[in-house]
Amino acid sequence: MLYSTRFTQDAGIAYPIICGPMFPCSNPSLVAAVSANGGLGVVQPMALTYVYGLDFRQGLREIRRITVNPIGMNALIEKSANKYYKRMQMWVDIALDEGVRFFITSLGNPRWVVDRVHAAGGIVYHDATSLKWAQKGRDGGANGIVAVNNRAGGHAGTLSAKALFEQLQMLNLPLVCAGGIGDERAFTEALQMGYAGVQMGTRFIASVECSVNNDYKQAILRASESDIVLTERITGIPVSVIRTPYVERVGTHVSPLLRRLLQYPRTKYLARAWLSLRAGAQLKRSLSAAQGREDYWQAGKSVAGITRIESVAEIMQRFVNSYG
Ligand SMILES: Cc1cc2nc3c(=O)[nH]c(=O)nc-3n(C[C@H](O)[C@H](O)[C@H](O)COP(=O)(O)O)c2cc1C
Structure with missing residues (x-):
């Protein structure tokens, strides 16, 4: 199949596109829409519970009511704050219980997530901004790396997509390009570079399904x-x-x-x-707020390629049609 990559096989999805976890922008309808259209919507547990006010399990079920396609979960695994660590363990267990089989870990050693997820037959990719952090992920048992570059929204890296790919390819793990993908040209370039998929955040904020206010979308x-x-x-x-x-x-x-x-x-x-x-x-x-007064609007440099608010289906179709 044209779009089959190591990442699409790992995730069991049709197209190599992730809607990256976003605090606070990952509302259930957005996550579900990306998965329903053949990509992978990834749940950000803090957004689901704290911002959208849902019990974690109920939130997953709400997404499941919209699509039965695979979804992912983001696990922030920094052990430092014990209270948060315990809660994250609980969320990972609930997600596994609810059938989630793809996890993206950020910060720290993914080993405890990997042990639980692999035992259930699932897959873990680890966020990394450099070879050092990617090696830590690989040593902790991660199956792939989400390579966060210097154009990303959220906590950006320091290396370009190309430089990061060149550093990380020696690991021989599937690599997902996170950062700077705002249009189909950037998507195609990332796949041609050798990435097994892309993770987009900013592009999906400017979508119909994302529930942030219109001021934020217009600012993008x-x-x-x-x-x-x-x-x-x-x-x-x-x-x-x-x-x-x-x-x-x-x-x-x-x-x-x-x-x-x-x-x-x-x-x-x-x-x-x-x-x-x-x-x-x-x-x-x-x-x-109808008019956002305190405007922290997180976005990456992919804003350059984003000119319209579109439905997730339109975005996915446009990207998919552009390749091959
Ligand atoms: C508003 C916003 C919030 C984000 N929150 C998170 C998060 O909670 N956890 C995480 O791993 N990545 C987070 N990210 C990063 C995205 O998952 C993704 O890697 C990034 O947006 C890709 O770059 P792009 O915005 O240029 O597409 C966030 C990004 C944005 C724009």
């Missing part, structure tokens, strides 16, 4: 690459956002006190948790 359509800046103020680690009047007003750096707290292992997690809570509450307000 208007933005050009040079409007994307990195801010530390959301999580303490640089995140790609659209430069809005709000971002210009508050700046992109944290205060000197927070910076010091972020430097020490014992206070780093508290500082990050505080920032995340603050930003989460802000994002929730700005997503639901």
Whole structure:
């Protein structure tokens, strides 16, 4: 089959396209629509429960009511914050129980997820921005790597898609290109480079099924690459956002006190948790407000290729028709 890659075989899907997990943008209808149209919608558990207010199992079932096709789950596996780690273990177990068989792990050693998921016959891909982190994923048993490049939305990497591919190909694992895929040309280029699939975030935010407010979607359509800046103020680690009047007003750096707290292992997690809570509450307000006042609109440099709000089916068809 034309689109068969190691990744589509691992995930059991028709087309090598992932809708990447997005806090706070992964609403159930968006995740379901991507899977229903032959890609892989990936659940972001914090978004499902905290932003969309669903019990985790009920949220998965809501997605399942729309599609029976495979879906994935994102597991943030940093062990540092014990409370979150326990909750993540519970979510992974529930997802397995509900039939999810594809997991994307971020941060840390994926071994505990891999052990559980492989025992159930599933697959784990690990997020990596460099060879060092990809090797850590491979050593922890990951089946593939989501290679996050320097054009990605969310926590971007530092290497270009090509440089990252060249570094990681020696691992001989399927590689998924995350970052900078906004149109079918970039999609085709990534596959021709040798990637087994792509993970898109920003393109799917500007879709009919994504439930963020229209201001956010319009900001993506208007933005050009040079409007994307990195801010530390959301999580303490640089995140790609659209430069809005709000971002210009508050700046992109944290205060000197927070910076010091972020430097020490014992206070780093508290500082990050505080920032995340603050930003989460802000994002929730700005997503639901008719006019987003506190505008943290996360997006990657793929904004350059995004010119219309389309349904997920239209996006998928356009991309798929462009290849081969
Ligand atoms: C608003 C937003 C939130 C994101 N949240 C997460 C997340 O919670 N976990 C994660 O692994 N990646 C997250 N990402 C990264 C995406 O899953 C994906 O890798 C990235 O968006 C790809 O780059 P693109 O936006 O250029 O398509 C986020 C991206 C965006 C734009």
